[in-house]
Amino acid sequence: MKLRTYAGYNEMCRATAEIILNQVKLKPDSLICLTSGDTPAGIYKLLVQYQKEKKVDFSQCYFVGLDEWVGMDKNDAGSCTNFLYESFFTPAKIASSRMMVFDAKAADLDASCRTMDAFINEKGPLAIMLVGIGMNGHLGLNEPGADFNSYAHHSPLAPITIEVGQKYFQQETKLTEGITLGLKHLQEAQIPMLLASGKKKATIVAKALQGEVTNKVPASIFQTLGNGYAMMDEDAASGLVD
Template sequence: MKILTHKNYNEMCRAAADIIVKQVQQKPDSLFCLTSGDTPAGIYKLLVQYANEGKVDFSQCWFVGLDEWVGMDKNDAGSCTNFLYETFFIPAKISPSQMMVFDAKAADLDASCEAMNSFIKTHGPLEIMLVGVGMNGHIGLNEPGVNFNSYAHHSPLAPITVEVGQKYFKHETHLTEGITLGLRHLQEAGIPMLLASGIKKAGIIATALEGNVTNEVPASIFQTLSSGHVMLDEDAASGLINGH
């Protein structure tokens, strides 16, 4: 893995956006996995700006959403899919035919997982898979204890994920289960890209990148990914002993 430390959040976002733009230029029909949350927001803002300026053309690209709270969809404020629509899909004028997001309201969640796996198989390989890291080391909604070889799946949320997840909602929201791409998808991606910013992520970044590789810290899988890119700002990197 490459650990790329940038002076601040804006520089980290610019570097990540540049990698995505370069990928589109090299392969216009690339498949990307996008994550939601505060950390990638700046990247999407730049990508929309570049698209509007004609610096990048997403018209042939394919997109999948990384994960979703079970029981929610794009119409639910605070959902992962709503975030992707509001920050990227709508402003970048991405057609619904170019994307696949989880049907997290499906009666049959296993079928929803299979539909996602099938879309990736058809339009893949995943060229770039953007992920963040949770305070417990989760990636997407792959919680501690997850099988490293899993594809899309659904599982109960860890208590800290439920607690931290409340920040995306105006009112306390009942979160119990998540549906997510798996860590096998991450291992098969051309560039698995981990994003982290801010001092609050310094501890878990140090544990994930310099501690033991264990499914109790899902993000530690990045230590095994030769093509992995870890994009950090100085605050998030501040706990690393090797001082990247």
């Protein structure tokens, strides 16, 4: 794992965006996994800007969404997919044929998982997989206890995820289950990238990157990923021991 610490959030976003930029230049039809949330927002803003400036062309790329709240889709404000559409897919004019997101409203969620896995197997391997780190060390919606060998799956949400997840909604919203790419996808990605920003993430970042490797802290899997990147600002890295 390559640990990269930057003076601030903007510098972290720019460095991450440039890694994505270089990958797309190297392989224009790369398959890229995008995560939702506050941390990647600045990265997507830069990528859209780069495309407008013709520094990069995403038209041949394929994209997958990392996860989703079960029972929601792109039309639900606060959903993961809604965020990806508003922050990247729509402004970057990504064709629907070149993206795959979870059908989290499906009657058969297992079938939705199989559809996602099949898309990745067909278009892959995953060139870049972006993930944030939750306050409990989750990656995507791989909650503590998630199987390191799992592919796409759905499972109950941890109480802290339900609590923190409310920030994405204008009113209190019932969240019970998540559907997500698995930790095996992360291990198979050519460039897995962990994103972290802010003091509030310092304790869990230190636990994940310098503590025991265990599925009780899913993000600790990054310690085993020689090709992985941990991208963070100084605040998020402030708990790490030299």
